[in-house]
Amino acid sequence: MKRVKLTVAYDGTAYHGWQFQPGQPTIEGILNWALEDLLHEDTEVIGASRTDTGVHALGNVCVFDTESRIPGEKFAAALNTRLPEDIRIMHSEECEPDFHPRYDAHDKIYEYRITRAKTMPPTKRLYATHIYYPLDVQKMRQAAAYLVGRHDFAAFCSAGSTVKDTVRTVLAVDVLEENEDIVIRVKGEGFLYNMVRIIAGTLINVGSGRMKPEAVKDAVLGASRELAGPTAPAQGLTLIEINYD
Amino acid sequence: MKRVKLTVAYDGTAYHGWQFQPGQPTIEGILNWALEDLLHEDTEVIGASRTDTGVHALGNVCVFDTESRIPGEKFAAALNTRLPEDIRIMHSEECEPDFHPRYDAHDKIYEYRITRAKTMPPTKRLYATHIYYPLDVQKMRQAAAYLVGRHDFAAFCSAGSTVKDTVRTVLAVDVLEENEDIVIRVKGEGFLYNMVRIIAGTLINVGSGRMKPEAVKDAVLGASRELAGPTAPAQGLTLIEINYD
Numbered sequence: 001m002k003r004v005k006l007t008v009a010y011d012g013t014a015y016h017g018w019q020f021q022p023g024q025p026t027i028e029g030i031l032n033w034a035l036e037d038l039l040h041e042d043t044e045v046i047g048a049s050r051t052d053t054g055v056h057a058l059g060n061v062c063v064f065d066t067e068s069r070i071p072g073e074k075f076a077a078a079l080n081t082r083l084p085e086d087i088r089i090m091h092s093e094e095c096e097p098d099f100h101p102r103y104d105a106h107d108k109i110y111e112y113r114i115t116r117a118k119t120m121p122p123t124k125r126l127y128a129t130h131i132y133y134p135l136d137v138q139k140m141r142q143a144a145a146y147l148v149g150r151h152d153f154a155a156f157c158s159a160g161s162t163v164k165d166t167v168r169t170v171l172a173v174d175v176l177e178e179n180e181d182i183v184i185r186v187k188g189e190g191f192l193y194n195m196v197r198i199i200a201g202t203l204i205n206v207g208s209g210r211m212k213p214e215a216v217k218d219a220v221l222g223a224s225r226e227l228a229g230p231t232a233p234a235q236g237l238t239l240i241e242i243n244y245d
Numbered sequence: 246m247k248r249v250k251l252t253v254a255y256d257g258t259a260y261h262g263w264q265f266q267p268g269q270p271t272i273e274g275i276l277n278w279a280l281e282d283l284l285h286e287d288t289e290v291i292g293a294s295r296t297d298t299g300v301h302a303l304g305n306v307c308v309f310d311t312e313s314r315i316p317g318e319k320f321a322a323a324l325n326t327r328l329p330e331d332i333r334i335m336h337s338e339e340c341e342p343d344f345h346p347r348y349d350a351h352d353k354i355y356e357y358r359i360t361r362a363k364t365m366p367p368t369k370r371l372y373a374t375h376i377y378y379p380l381d382v383q384k385m386r387q388a389a390a391y392l393v394g395r396h397d398f399a400a401f402c403s404a405g406s407t408v409k410d411t412v413r414t415v416l417a418v419d420v421l422e423e424n425e426d427i428v429i430r431v432k433g434e435g436f437l438y439n440m441v442r443i444i445a446g447t448l449i450n451v452g453s454g455r456m457k458p459e460a461v462k463d464a465v466l467g468a469s470r471e472l473a474g475p476t477a478p479a480q481g482l483t484l485i486e487i488n489y490d
Contacts, residue, residue: 011367056368076364086367119321122256122331123301123372123483238368 001065003099004072007091008060013126014086018050027087034082039068048101048242054234059241061101107171109240112184112200129236135182135207137175143206143213144173146220147199154223156199157192158231166192194231202229246310248344249317252336253305258371259331263295272332279327284313293346293487299479304486306346352416354485357429357445357477374481380427380452382420388451388458389418391465392444399468401444402437403476411437439476447474
């Protein structure tokens with residue numbers, strides 16, 4: 001028995017998110033199907049991050065256990081021949097048998113992409129959110145600074161969540177400009193449900209002038225959902241990488 | 246009666262190219278349908294560039310004539326509400342009644358995008374070609390220089406074409422690096438059928454070492470299709486803009 005670690009990239013457009021749901025196309029469901037097809041063993045993936053419907057990933061991580069004699073590094077190619085083109089195993093390797101992709105993660109990096117243009121360019125529509133009004137990037141950066149650190153992020157957690165401890169540590173929030181795009185790059189030790197999309201929605205409100213940068217500080221201190229901005233649309237979000245010690 | 250000029254962007258993934266074909270989804274067909282729905286007039290677009298199946302555009306151009314009193318600049322929004330999200334009118338304006346989008350074009354700019362990675366990132370799969378082996382960018386640039394100028398590009402024209410005069414003027418071929426991507430940017434006064442895709446396929450062969458840079462000079466002088474490289478896949482190609490005097 002060995003444990004294999006997979007680095008998984010996907011275009012989330014066609015999927016109902018990561019987590020298995022009967023009768024729905026999900027990343028986890030497709031990966032388990034491909035493993036069954038390859039190994040004919042009773043094994044399932046354990047994932048690091050349960051991304052939502054329409055959210056993309058360049059580097060989500062999962063593991064599975066197997067009796068197979070296939071070397072760990074060969075699983076990427078063997079699985080990719082069985083997977084649709086919008087899901088790719090970017091890397092595979094054998095890992096420690098007690099390695100856990102979620103609990104052992106040191107930090108995760110997400111990017112939220114905003115395209116500023118009068119009209120949304122069609123080739124970006126699946127990977128960015130369109131904002132046609134002006135955004136003040138300096139104010140967005142000022143607001144972003146209030147999010148960095150160990151805080152109660154209750155204001156940045158969707159109502160549907162059942163977690164009790166809403167304290168999380170955000171290591172960095174960078175607001176970058178790439179031609180007509182703004183990329184909000186968030187690095188954190190862990191995230192609440194919809195937290196990065198609410199951070200994006202809040203920073204968009206600051207950029208447009210609907211919220212003052214200081215209101216983000218108040219949202220962190222007030223710890224109440226209505227103090228933060230709306231949840232930005234899923235398709236702008238990409239899980240870039242998960243780092244381990 | 247007035248003539249209106251449209252700047253059209255599209256994700257070509259779902260379409261059988263620009264040109265109308267009965268029973269197939271095409272950009273021209275959808276645009277004509279949207280005009281009919283808006284105007285209830287007998288009018289059709291005249292396009293500048295008949296892009297192939299799977300080829301994208303940021304700025305293709307077309308015109309149509311109308312008796313409508315809608316101001317030229319209002320057509321973009323009026324048509325966008327009737328178009329699918331993968332086709333967008335980026336700009337509309339009234340133009341001279343004798344303006345012709347193809348014959349009056351001074352030059353067109355295309356980009357061919359190559360992604361170098363061990364595994365194709367799924368979010369790029371519709372907009373780039375995957376090359377997993379190393380490419381020598383300096384040699385590609387050396388070869389590209391032989392293409393610039395007024396030459397017989399018969400070696401860079403697909404066999405299916407019926408044009409007799411295969412002399413064209415290429416104004417620039419730049420080989421740019423953007424992180425893991427190589428972008429071949431071609432500016433020309435006019436192009437033969439599949440010419441940019443054959444230029445891309447040829448420069449990829451030079452980059453990989455299958456062809457020497459000087460072989461591109463020989464292909465131009467020899468004017469025979471088998472002297473150039475293969476036709477690179479459609480999805481890497483985007484029509485960036487068409488310039489008028």
